[in-house]
Amino acid sequence: MIGHAEKAAPFAANEKRAHWHDQALWFVRLKRDRQAESIPEWEELRQTASAIKAHTLSRIADYLEEFERNATNNRIQVHWACDAAEHNAIVHKILADRGITRLVKSKSMLTEECHLNPYLEARGIEVTDTDLGERIVQLRHEPPSHIVLPAIHLKKEDIGELFHKELGTQAGASDPKYLTEAARGHLRQKFMAAQAGLTGVNFAVAETGGFVVCTNEGNADMGTSLPRVHIACMGFEKLVPRSKDLAVFLRLLARSATGQPVTSYTTHFHGPVRGGELHIVIVDNGRSTILGQETFRRSLSCIRCGACMNTCPVFRRSGGYSYGYTIPGPIGSLLAPLRDPKNFASLPFASSLCGSCSDVCPVKIDLHHELYAFRQDMVRGKRVPLAKRLAMAGMSYVLAQTWAYRLAGGLMRGIVPRMPRALVYGPWNPWGRQRELPPMPRHSARGLIQRDLTQKGAK
Amino acid sequence: MSSRDSILAALRRNAPATSPLPEPPAGIVYPDPAKQFAEAFTSVGGKFVRLARREDIDPELEKIEAYAHARKIASLVAGIGRSNVDLNGLKDPHELEGLDVAIIAGEFGVAENGAVWVPGSALGPQRAIFVVTQHLVLVVPASELVHTMHQAYERIRFQGLGFGVFISGPSKTADIEQALVIGAHGARSCTLFLVG
Amino acid sequence: MPRVGLFIPCYIDQFYPQVGLASWRLLRRLGIEVEFPEEQTCCGQPMANSGCAECTRPLAEKFLRIFGKYDYVVAPSGSCVSMVRNHYAQWLSGREGFDHLRANTFELCEYLVDVARVSKIDGDFPCKVGLHMSCHGLRELRLARSSELMVKPFNKVRFLLGQLRGIEIVELTRPDECCGFGGTFAVNEEAVSCLMGRDRLADHERAGAEIITGFDTSCLMHLEGLIRREKKPLRVMHVAEILEQARLS
Numbered sequence: 083m084i085g086h087a088e089k090a091a092p093f094a095a096n097e098k099r100a101h102w103h104d105q106a107l108w109f110v111r112l113k114r115d116r117q118a119e120s121i122p123e124w125e126e127l128r129q130t131a132s133a134i135k136a137h138t139l140s141r142i143a144d145y146l147e148e149f150e151r152n153a154t155n156n157r158i159q160v161h162w163a164c165d166a167a168e169h170n171a172i173v174h175k176i177l178a179d180r181g182i183t184r185l186v187k188s189k190s191m192l193t194e195e196c197h198l199n200p201y202l203e204a205r206g207i208e209v210t211d212t213d214l215g216e217r218i219v220q221l222r223h224e225p226p227s228h229i230v231l232p233a234i235h236l237k238k239e240d241i242g243e244l245f246h247k248e249l250g251t252q253a254g255a256s257d258p259k260y261l262t263e264a265a266r267g268h269l270r271q272k273f274m275a276a277q278a279g280l281t282g283v284n285f286a287v288a289e290t291g292g293f294v295v296c297t298n299e300g301n302a303d304m305g306t307s308l309p310r311v312h313i314a315c316m317g318f319e320k321l322v323p324r325s326k327d328l329a330v331f332l333r334l335l336a337r338s339a340t341g342q343p344v345t346s347y348t349t350h351f352h353g354p355v356r357g358g359e360l361h362i363v364i365v366d367n368g369r370s371t372i373l374g375q376e377t378f379r380r381s382l383s384c385i386r387c388g389a390c391m392n393t394c395p396v397f398r399r400s401g402g403y404s405y406g407y408t409i410p411g412p413i414g415s416l417l418a419p420l421r422d423p424k425n426f427a428s429l430p431f432a433s434s435l436c437g438s439c440s441d442v443c444p445v446k447i448d449l450h451h452e453l454y455a456f457r458q459d460m461v462r463g464k465r466v467p468l469a470k471r472l473a474m475a476g477m478s479y480v481l482a483q484t485w486a487y488r489l490a491g492g493l494m495r496g497i498v499p500r501m502p503r504a505l506v507y508g509p510w511n512p513w514g515r516q517r518e519l520p521p522m523p524r525h526s527a528r529g530l531i532q533r534d535l536t537q538k539g540a541k
Numbered sequence: 542m543s544s545r546d547s548i549l550a551a552l553r554r555n556a557p558a559t560s561p562l563p564e565p566p567a568g569i570v571y572p573d574p575a576k577q578f579a580e581a582f583t584s585v586g587g588k589f590v591r592l593a594r595r596e597d598i599d600p601e602l603e604k605i606e607a608y609a610h611a612r613k614i615a616s617l618v619a620g621i622g623r624s625n626v627d628l629n630g631l632k633d634p635h636e637l638e639g640l641d642v643a644i645i646a647g648e649f650g651v652a653e654n655g656a657v658w659v660p661g662s663a664l665g666p667q668r669a670i671f672v673v674t675q676h677l678v679l680v681v682p683a684s685e686l687v688h689t690m691h692q693a694y695e696r697i698r699f700q701g702l703g704f705g706v707f708i709s710g711p712s713k714t715a716d717i718e719q720a721l722v723i724g725a726h727g728a729r730s731c732t733l734f735l736v737g
Numbered sequence: 738m739p740r741v742g743l744f745i746p747c748y749i750d751q752f753y754p755q756v757g758l759a760s761w762r763l764l765r766r767l768g769i770e771v772e773f774p775e776e777q778t779c780c781g782q783p784m785a786n787s788g789c790a791e792c793t794r795p796l797a798e799k800f801l802r803i804f805g806k807y808d809y810v811v812a813p814s815g816s817c818v819s820m821v822r823n824h825y826a827q828w829l830s831g832r833e834g835f836d837h838l839r840a841n842t843f844e845l846c847e848y849l850v851d852v853a854r855v856s857k858i859d860g861d862f863p864c865k866v867g868l869h870m871s872c873h874g875l876r877e878l879r880l881a882r883s884s885e886l887m888v889k890p891f892n893k894v895r896f897l898l899g900q901l902r903g904i905e906i907v908e909l910t911r912p913d914e915c916c917g918f919g920g921t922f923a924v925n926e927e928a929v930s931c932l933m934g935r936d937r938l939a940d941h942e943r944a945g946a947e948i949i950t951g952f953d954t955s956c957l958m959h960l961e962g963l964i965r966r967e968k969k970p971l972r973v974m975h976v977a978e979i980l981e982q983a984r985l986s
């Protein structure tokens with residue numbers, strides 16, 4: 083599988099577009115900063131959120147049982163899926179048993195992870211993503227490029243063209259208001275015709291046996307209060323123990339995600355719609371294995387706010403697709419190789435380890451330290467090219483012997499300046515493609531310090 | 542073994558040592574929560590109106606253009622608004638389509654973010670009303686404001702609740718080039734009367 | 738008088754000797770009897786950064802052997818100090834002297850402010866300076882508040898530079914965005930790395946900087962490489978060079 087760097091290079095090469103993408107996301111980061119600043123207890127909230135998640139994960143099985151009990155009392159039907167295939171089969175069975183052929187979905191990264199849409203479509207079910215951004219990428223037959231802003235990689239002109247073709251909007255029209263209105267009309271029809279609604283879960287509460295879904299558009303509310311059947315899909319890590327924990331996470335989530343104080347709708351489901359049914363599918367799909375890995379289990383605390391993507395200087399200049407996984411950016415660079423180290427071996431290296439992600443993360447996942455640690459796993463698993471591993475071994479040998487180091491340094495500084503430029507800056511020198519090499523001075527620092535010392539002594 | 546049991550067994554096997562469950566921090570206390578609420582609610586695209594008395598609501602409603610021209614109005618607040626839709630007569634939530642204005646009572650407001658708690662019981666027979674309506678009006682007593690979400694969750698009783706939603710302004714999206722557009726799927730406008 | 742060992746990272750030793758010399762002289766002139774142990778080479782960061790844990794081990798061990806005997810170790814490099822403080826435990830945990838080494842290894846500015854308690858640096862530096870807050874010093878050593886954190890602002894580097902007469906530290910639109918060096922990242926992800934670097938330069942240029950300074954020569958080496966290729970009217974200088982040069986004036 084081609085690595086992140088190869089996919090990032092063409093994105094970065096279109097500098098104008100890359101800058102536009104960078105600015106759009108940086109703008110969201112600034113909005114986040116303003117919201118975070120307005121809360122004096124922000125850092126305390128992050129600390130608490132992190133500790134609540136750590137605690138919950140440490141007793142997750144007990145809390146899931148408590149949740150199941152209380153949810154059942156709320157007339158919610160609880161299903162369990164070990165993996166993506168089982169998840170998809172459960173959802174399909176619920177729909178098929180009721181003869182449902184039209185499903186509306188609100189955003190759920192889990193169903194993206196499980197590739198639910200193609201699974202259902204292949205079985206004759208019409209699936210409509212109703213979040214505007216998700217609908218846009220669905221019409222383009224693309225995955226989302228960002229978990230909160232699925233169409234952030236597209237310009238309004240791209241969307242205008244798409245809607246002209248798919249929804250019959252005026253040719254050349256690209257005003258966001260106009261396009262959104264067209265989508266509203268189009269999706270209202272879908273909502274009115276839907277027989278079931280599927281949502282993700284932002285938080286589920288063990289103590290109350292219910293769950294919370296956050297949207298700005300109201301699509302989850304439309305999709306779950308018109309049809310009689312509501313299916314909600316969640317990874318087990320979405321659970322929190324108490325309803326008061328919701329306050330901690332809801333204060334952090336929208337502020338971190340989009341720089342809003344809260345989403346327009348924060349909907350609490352504790353039972354089915356009048357005369358209807360409510361199903362919840364609890365999914366593992368590799369998560370329990372991650373729970374067993376001490377170095378990486380904190381990645382399960384993620385509340386999918388996307389802040390680490392918005393702040394990541396690499397993501398902003400390489401785009402979501404360069405990661406090749408449902409969840410891109412710093413958190414995706416952990417989750418993808420945790421699931422499939424062979425195909426995503428390059429992702430832990432797709433970071434300058436600047437640490438901005440760790441500082442922005444509302445649940446304080448030590449993202450850049452985990453990426454650093456993951457690199458060692460990749461080397462141990464021989465997933466890093468041999469040439470690179472050998473180069474490092476050679477370098478280590480030289481650096482470990484002071485004489486060899488001094489000799490090699492002296493030779494390099496003596497020889498490189500005398501070499502023809504074409505030889506130094508050949509295609510084998512990626513440093514020198516857009517940059518000059520550092521100067522090759524005559525003396526090393528130790529030489530200068532020695533001289534300083536002897537001159538002082540002489541004086 | 543069922544999937545349920547094998548998942549739970551794996552989670553028990555792999556769980557780390559228990560760490561303590563902390564209490565949420567004490568939240569910010571605003572000197573003037575009504576002012577903070579008004580600012581927050583306005584910042585999320587809502588229209589905030591402060592009224593001294595309940596009797597002031599009806600004349601104030603007429604000033605809302607969407608209301609003045611509305612054909613179908615449903616009020617779930619006793620004695621308020623020119624309600625002309627019999628919600629109990631609807632057989633199906635789909636019949637709400639075409640509703641111009643819904644007037645709903647919020648239980649309390651949250652100053653930090655302009656959110657209004659609306660329990661399912663305030664939504665009448667069809668909970669879809671708050672999102673299907675083209676325009677939404679919320680009525681909240683001025684005495685019912687809390688500072689933060691921490692206080693909010695101390696108030697909410699989930700026992701027998703079924704459904705409840707925090708509403709903070711109208712429906713919106715910024716999915717096209719981060720340009721904010723009000724009126725995505727739900728209400729195109731959200732007016733709030735803080736009364737008393 | 739405490740014994741202070743000076744660690745000069747390999748790339749400074751080889752490519753930017755004036756930075757090593759300036760650090761040495763600055764410390765000495767501030768009355769700190771710093772020593773330069775000759776056997777030193779590299780902290781092992783390039784290998785660690787590439788995930789080659791076993792290649793890093795001998796260098797971590799060597800570092801402890803050489804510097805374990807000092808009361809303090811000072812280095813003009815945030816990332817090397819972070820290596821010792823945040824990553825060496827993997828190889829050295831439990832070794833005699835390691836806890837002491839870890840607790841007493843400081844980045845130069847950090848040492849001057851927190852340990853030597855230098856509150857006044859006398860000197861002139863009438864230039865417009867852009868301060869590049871390299872990530873490891875910023876977020877791993879906390880030399881300053883990072884823009885993500887909602888705590889009281891502070892900046893130890895700026896505090897030192899701010900002492901100089903005539904200096905103008907320009908205001909950047911993104912005060913602590915990464916320059917894209919990132920160790921082996923600079924080569925592995927050359928395209929993104931260089932775009933990040935050029936964006937940083939543009940920010941400094943827009944703010945009117947004549948000189949870009951920082952406490953990590955590795956980032957400055959990357960930025961300088963871009964500056965020289967594009968022949969921009971900018972210069973890079975390590976903080977130690979500025980402080981030392983200003984003192985001389």
Ligand code: SF4
Pocket residue numbers: 383384385386387388389390391413439442443444445446447449
């Ligand atoms: S890792 Fe943290 S910052 Fe990134 S999406 Fe998850 S919660 Fe948000």
